[in-house]
Amino acid sequence: MMGRRTVSTLARAAALALVAGTAACTGATISSVRPEAKLPSDKFKITVRETREKLEIPTSAEKFMLTLDERAAVENFGAEHVARGHGFVTIALPGDEENTTEAAVVAAAEARDILYAQGIPYEDVRGTRYRSDNRPDEPIVLFFTAYEAEGPDCHREWRDFGITWSGDNTHNFGCASQANLAAMVADPRDLLGPRPDDAPDPLRRAQVLDKYRRGETTITDRAKAETAVVSSAID
Numbered sequence: 001m002m003g004r005r006t007v008s009t010l011a012r013a014a015a016l017a018l019v020a021g022t023a024a025c026t027g028a029t030i031s032s033v034r035p036e037a038k039l040p041s042d043k044f045k046i047t048v049r050e051t052r053e054k055l056e057i058p059t060s061a062e063k064f065m066l067t068l069d070e071r072a073a074v075e076n077f078g079a080e081h082v083a084r085g086h087g088f089v090t091i092a093l094p095g096d097e098e099n100t101t102e103a104a105v106v107a108a109a110e111a112r113d114i115l116y117a118q119g120i121p122y123e124d125v126r127g128t129r130y131r132s133d134n135r136p137d138e139p140i141v142l143f144f145t146a147y148e149a150e151g152p153d154c155h156r157e158w159r160d161f162g163i164t165w166s167g168d169n170t171h172n173f174g175c176a177s178q179a180n181l182a183a184m185v186a187d188p189r190d191l192l193g194p195r196p197d198d199a200p201d202p203l204r205r206a207q208v209l210d211k212y213r214r215g216e217t218t219i220t221d222r223a224k225a226e227t228a229v230v231s232s233a234i235d
Contacts, residue, residue, distance in 0.1 A: 001182055007088045019235070040173065040174020040175065041178065042178075044174060045153070046148055046149055046150070046151055046178055046179040046181065046186045047149070047180075048056050048148070048189070049148055051147065052143050052144070052146070053077070053143060054142070055141070056139040056140070056141050056142075057073070057111065057142070058084075058139045059103040059136075059138065059139060060136055061101060061136050063100065064106065065110060066107060071110075077115075078117075081118075081120060081144050082120065084187040084189070085144040085145065086147070087144060087145045088144065089115055089120060089125045089142060089143075089199075090125075090127070090128055090144065091111060091125060091126070091127050092104065092127075092130045092140065092141040092143070093108055093128075093129050093130075094130060094135075094138035094139070094140070095129065095134060103126055104138070104140050105184060108138050108140050111140065111142060146189075147187065149182040149183075149188035149191060150179070150182060151183060152178050152179055154172055155171070
């Protein structure tokens with residue numbers, strides 16, 4: 001006669017065999033029953049879209065130069081392009097070449113000089129024209145391409161943090177971090193991919209190759225003031 005412990009062991013083995021057989025029939029495994037956890041960056045997406053930053057400067061036959069406020073507006077516009085703009089700055093003049101007013105041409109030239117002073121090369125400022133109604137006060141329009149980030153909409157409904165039977169993260173875990181990242185990033189274009197490398201320095205490259213061919217060290221010489229010594233106060 002089998003003992004109670006032997007019967008219990010056999011019953012447990014039969015139950016495990018039944019579970020294993022059921023899993024084999026359905027093609028399921030223990031690891032596939034529980035869904036894989038997602039990173040906050042995958043669960044709460046940041047939307048990045050292309051925008052156009054625009055500035056209009058009015059012109060008139062009586063005005064021969066930009067006002068102080070208009071110059072300040074162009075300076076801020078140029079600083080914005082340096083910080084987060086992509087591509088060229090375009091200055092659009094009203095009308096075609098035959099009916100463009102002299103005031104618009106002068107204003108565009110002055111705006112281009114201001115942009116150059118902000119660090120934007122002349123070759124990065126392009127000109128174009130837009131259809132006008134031949135009014136004497138039609139503005140010149142400056143615009144450039146930028147990017148805007150929109151964070152996830154974090155729900156205001158929170159679950160009880162004390163009830164975590166499965167050990168999973170809370171429903172909104174990581175949403176606030178993603179929303180803050182979208183609000184704080186300086187240039188949302190960086191969220192789409194890495195920036196391209198800057199052009200190499202051909203002079204420095206030639207100097208390094210020349211030293212390498214002569215068997216000399218290629219590191220940059222440093223002055224004594226640039227060296228650091230670990231304090232010997234604690235030995």
